[in-house]
Amino acid sequence: GAVLTIKDDYTTIRELVPGSPAYLSGQLKIGDRILGVAQCKNASMTDVQGWRLDDTVALIRGKADTVVDLDVLPEGAGPDGKHLRVSLIRKKISLEEQAAKKSVLSIVDESGIRRIGVISLPAFYQDFEARGRKDPNFKSATRDVAQLLREMKAENIDGVLLDLRNNG
Numbered sequence: 001g002a003v004l005t006i007k008d009d010y011t012t013i014r015e016l017v018p019g020s021p022a023y024l025s026g027q028l029k030i031g032d033r034i035l036g037v038a039q040c041k042n043a044s045m046t047d048v049q050g051w052r053l054d055d056t057v058a059l060i061r062g063k064a065d066t067v068v069d070l071d072v073l074p075e076g077a078g079p080d081g082k083h084l085r086v087s088l089i090r091k092k093i094s095l096e097e098q099a100a101k102k103s104v105l106s107i108v109d110e111s112g113i114r115r116i117g118v119i120s121l122p123a124f125y126q127d128f129e130a131r132g133r134k135d136p137n138f139k140s141a142t143r144d145v146a147q148l149l150r151e152m153k154a155e156n157i158d159g160v161l162l163d164l165r166n167n168g
Contacts (some may be wrong), residue, residue: 001088002028004053010035010073011048011056018098018122020086028086031075034060038069041087045071063093098123100144104157117157119148121167 001020010033010050016023036045037059048056060068072084089095105116121141145162152160 001091004034004057006053009050011051011053013075021091025086025088026073027084028029028070029075033073033075034070035073035083036070036071041067041069043069044067050107051160061084062090064090066090098125098141100141102148102152104152104155114158117148117152117160118163119145119154119160120163121145123167 001017001022003015003017005009005014006012013022013028013030013034015030016028017095021056022028034056036047036064037056039059039062046059046067048059049086060070062068064069066089068090070088072086073079073081074084083128100119103118103120105118107114107116124141126142127135127138129139149160
């Protein structure tokens with residue numbers, strides 16, 4: 001649910017994946033540092049400071065619907081800052097949660113009402129497995145945005161805004 005990197009010997013959150021448990025929890029922020037990982041609620045923490053990134057990720061990952069606890073040093077806190085213990089329930093992240101979505105805003109200006117289509121694209125994605133099977137309906141950001149644009153054209157939208165604010 002998060003894209004991690006190593007920064008100054010800390011496993012650091014570089015990006016939160018929209019729709020993921022880490023994102024939906026609201027407890028983690030970009031720049032937070034993960035100091036420890038526990039495989040279940042209230043278990044003892046394994047100190048991961050100085051670990052290789054892939055080893056830390058392997059410890060965090062696990063079976064869906066199980067709990068992982070993280071010992072987190074918030075972004076901006078010094079090395080002796082207050083730690084947070086964050087509990088997350090592991091879930092499989094589906095493309096649907098990251099999929100492009102549309103909405104229409106009515107904006108009033110001096111010439112009347114304008115209908116502005118907004119496409120929110122929280123992540124770029126593609127279902128490589130379905131594409132590899134040659135599924136003609138595989139999901140991808142490109143295909144979904146193109147479909148939303150066709151729908152908006154049919155609805156006579158006056159303009160389109162592509163919202164990439166949460167797209168890492």
